[in-house]
Amino acid sequence: MLNVCYQCGTCVSSCAAGLVNPQKNIRKLVQALIRIADESELGDIDLLWLCTTCYQCEDRCPEGVPLTSLLIQLKNMAARRGSVPASVQKEIETLAVHSYTYPPVKSIASRRKRLGLPDLPCPEEGEMKMLIDLARERFK
Numbered sequence: 001m002l003n004v005c006y007q008c009g010t011c012v013s014s015c016a017a018g019l020v021n022p023q024k025n026i027r028k029l030v031q032a033l034i035r036i037a038d039e040s041e042l043g044d045i046d047l048l049w050l051c052t053t054c055y056q057c058e059d060r061c062p063e064g065v066p067l068t069s070l071l072i073q074l075k076n077m078a079a080r081r082g083s084v085p086a087s088v089q090k091e092i093e094t095l096a097v098h099s100y101t102y103p104p105v106k107s108i109a110s111r112r113k114r115l116g117l118p119d120l121p122c123p124e125e126g127e128m129k130m131l132i133d134l135a136r137e138r139f140k
């Protein structure tokens with residue numbers, strides 16, 4: 001699947017994460033993945049946790065390399081190894097408690113009201129925690 005990559009760079013020129021931090025380069029990641037023999041050689045890949053799963057790279061790759069799906073898979077593999085950055089773990093905990101990674105503050109609620117926007121949706125109490133617990137079970 002990765003061997004069809006001819007290093008054109010379309011993916012990296014579409015990537016917001018790479019724009020913010022040029023060290024995080026999806027094209028170079030593909031190059032590195034082609035070279036390694038198995039998962040034990042992977043190590044920590046910083047780009048993983050900056051990726052917003054926007055699918056721009058995957059949608060634009062002329063060779064149809066499923067880049068975003070690959071990054072999601074690599075995130076799952078990292079999670080199984082217990083290699084999740086503290087900041088991401090904190091976001092998961094916040095999500096479990098507030099149902100948002102960044103809990104909405106009062107000023108947002110009042111601004112939405114002023115603009116005639118509906119209240120932000122909120123899952124039923126405990127629903128998000130249940131989903132996270134289910135996901136954790138899967139990754140054991």
Ligand code: SF4
Pocket residue numbers: 004005006007008009010011012027030060061062063064065067
């Ligand atoms: S856009 Fe596709 S072919 Fe081009 S460098 Fe990226 S993965 Fe390779």
Ligand code: SF4
Pocket residue numbers: 011014015016017018026050051052053054055056057058067068071
């Ligand atoms: S899916 Fe991730 S790697 Fe691909 S363009 Fe978006 S942020 Fe970059």
